[in-house]
Amino acid sequence: SQTIHQWPATLVQPVGSPLSLxxxxxxxxxxxxxxxxxxxxxxxxxxxxxxxxxxxSSEVPQNLSASRPQDRQFILxxxxxxxxxxxxxxxxxxxxxxxxxxxxxxGTRLTVL
Amino acid sequence: AQSVTQPxxxxxxxxxxxxxxxxxxxxxxxxxxFWYVQSPGQGLQLLLKYFSGDTLVQGIKGFEAEFKRSQSSxxxxxxxxxxxxxxxxxxxxxxxxxxxxxxxxxxxxxxxxLSVIP
Numbered sequence: 001s002q003t004i005h006q007w008p009a010t011l012v013q014p015v016g017s018p019l020s021l022x023x024x025x026x027x028x029x030x031x032x033x034x035x036x037x038x039x040x041x042x043x044x045x046x047x048x049x050x051x052x053x054x055x056x057s058s059e060v061p062q063n064l065s066a067s068r069p070q071d072r073q074f075i076l077x078x079x080x081x082x083x084x085x086x087x088x089x090x091x092x093x094x095x096x097x098x099x100x101x102x103x104x105x106x107g108t109r110l111t112v113l
Numbered sequence: 114a115q116s117v118t119q120p121x122x123x124x125x126x127x128x129x130x131x132x133x134x135x136x137x138x139x140x141x142x143x144x145x146x147f148w149y150v151q152s153p154g155q156g157l158q159l160l161l162k163y164f165s166g167d168t169l170v171q172g173i174k175g176f177e178a179e180f181k182r183s184q185s186s187x188x189x190x191x192x193x194x195x196x197x198x199x200x201x202x203x204x205x206x207x208x209x210x211x212x213x214x215x216x217x218x219x220x221x222x223x224x225x226x227l228s229v230i231p
Binding site for chain 1: 145147149154155156157158159162164203207218219221222223224
């Protein structure tokens with residue numbers, strides 16, 4: 001069976017500091033990978049998705065970037081965090097193709113002070 | 114572009130009562146439809162999904178949803194709510210046409226928070 005991991009689970013960072021969140025998937029190969037942000041009262045916002053190594057699509061312009069250095073690893077980064085980057089970050093994976101379904105990780109709670 | 118509306122921000126029901134959570138979507142063709150549940154501080158768990166065929170879909174934890182094309186709705190139901198069902202529920206839609214260029218783009222509603230009175 002497939003498993004998706006995210007770490008850290010919780011992070012408190014000062015404004016202006018860098019960020020690196022990691023997501024890995026086990027039990028499948030060549031998954032589609034996604035980063036979402038969930039801010040209070042604003043639902044889920046798709047930030048990035050990737051259909052293969054080194055292939056990143058950005059959905060919204062922002063202070064964040066994503067990378068996919070390995071097939072089942074997806075990293076969300078920032079060089080300098082803003083207060084507005086606070087939120088709950090969710091990684092998801094899917095097999096791709098028709099009738100695609102996304103499965104979510106446990107999330108990372110980021111607080112920028 | 115597709116959109117999803119969950120008109121109820123917060124619903125409170127008594128344990129054992131029936132439940133219906135509303136979801137309306139806006140899309141030019143038949144979409145793929147999903148319901149996810151999120152417990153506090155947790156990720157999203159897939160409850161059920163509709164791609165085609167029977168418009169009444171059964172999911173996990175005793176939930177079901179019915180796709181009504183004429184009403185552009187995909188409401189989630191459960192005949193008897195348990196205290197453990199207290200969580201936030203998200204409806205999502207994806208375009209049914211697969212272009213082959215990559216992945217589907219899920220659009221989520223803003224969620225409905227369910228509270229259960231013991």
